[in-house]
Each structure stands twice: as C-alpha cells, then as structure tokens.
Amino acid sequence: MGLNGSGAVVVGGANGIGRAIAEAFAESGAIVAIIDRSEAVATTALAISAFGIKADVTDYSAMQAAVSSIKSAFEATPIVHVVYAAGMGSGKFGFPFWNLSPADWPRVLDVNLMGAVNTAHAFVPQLLEGKTGSIAFIASIAGQIGSQTDPPYSAAKAGIINFAMCAAKDLAPYGIRVNSVCPGMIQTDLNRSVFQAWNDRQPEDAKMTYEEWGASKVKTVAPLGRWQQPGEIAALCVYLASKHGINITGQTLNVDGGQVMHW
Secondary structure, X not given: OOOOOOEEEEEOOOOHHHHHHHHHHHHOOOEEEEEEOOOHHHHHHHHOOOEEEEOOOOOHHHHHHHHHHHHHHHOOOOEEEEEEOOOOOOOOOOOOHHHOOHHHOHHHHHHHHHHHHHHHHHHHHHXXXXXXXXXXXXXXXXXXXXXXXXXXXHHHHHHHHHHHHHHHHHHHHHOEEXXXXXXXXXXXXXXXXXXXXXXXXXXXXXXXXXXXXXXXXHHHHOOOOOOEOHHHHHHHHHHHHOHHHOOOOOOEEEEOOOOOOOO
C-alpha cells in the first residue's frame, strides 16, 4: 500500500472503529499515534505498538500540544496521514426533534464537528510542510439522509462532510487529499446507545433485545442485509491514505451495505 514507515495519526483511536483504523494502519507498516480522551488509549497504543496521547478533541490547545508531542516522538518521521474517528451521540431518542432540547446539542456538535475542525487546524501545518498526505473524517450516513434518530448527531456529521469538501479544495494545491468515510450500521457502543434510547420509549410488548432490533433493522434498511464491520471502515481509510487513493479527494464514501444510494 506504500504506507511502510509513514506517520499516521488516528484521533479517537482507543476503541471501536477508531481502534480498528489504528490497527489497520499499523498492520500496513505505518508508524501510528493515537489521540483519545479515554484512559484506554494507553492500553490500545501498547497493544499495537503505537504512540498514545490522552487529549480532548474539543480543546484546541490540547490538540496543538498533542501534535508537538507526536512530532517529538516520531523524530524524523513526518505526519502524513490523519484520521478523525472521534464521535458521540446525544444518548437520547430524537424523533421528533422536539423530544430533545437545545441543551442536548452543544456537546454533540463540539465533539463531532468542532473536534474535526480542531484536528484539521492542529495537523495541517505539519502536512503543509511535506506537501503530501491525507485526511479522512469518519462521518456517517446519518449526515446524508437526515436521520431522525439523533438530529444533533446527524447535523454534526453533515457538517463534517461539508467541511471535508471545503478542506479538500483548499489543500489540493499542496497535494493533500481530504475525504469523508461514512459507516452504516455497525455494532459499536454508539449504535447500542441509539437502540437503548429507542427501546426505552417503547411499550413493554414492543421492546426488543439489541440483537433482535439490529437484525430486523439492518435487513430493512440495507439492501445487502448485513451489519458493517469496523475492519471494513478501516480498510477504506488505509486505501484512501495509500498510493492507490492518490487521485481521490473531496469525496463522501459510504460503507453501508447499500443503505444510501444517490441517483
């Protein structure tokens, strides 16, 4: 894939999809750093021989400090690939949207959208030095279809998709590519929280287990009728960073079993 020895950073890489992405980059020969606010960042970094930093993506100063720490740790290896995989939902069932209050929005927007913006601002100076590299934002199909399940989450992911296109245009003259990767239904803690928020609102005779709900929903919404896996998202991120993705920028790529089809 042409990634051997290159510097790659996964923001939100301690767990879930982010961890799968960090593992995939490490397996491809990249020198990997992980940034996450979770205590698990140290364990994950040790498991895949990566450099781990605990930092909150909503704190721009902390992200700038993380960049400095990574540059020092990587020594002569420049950072050339950045993946933003941090994210969170409101933890509530947002249909209709007035089931939520405006107070449910700021933290979701801060983590999902402003965290991505902070990451881009923090790392772009390093990428500009080498005039090469890539950024991938983990967005969601919810940002394309206006998912009513969690409006703050959907709006934030839509913002990421738009920001990625703006960044792709700005960075193209410097040989830096920017894309959005949109998972569909994946069995993560976030997906389970969506189910739980929905299930809590159901009458007793309509309640389901997570497994029952997921099996029914994925067959309804995805033409391929199966869950997507974190490793599939990771594989696309590695592909986009690799020599094979050299002519791909400003794109929104779905790994969703066919759930979103534009025509």
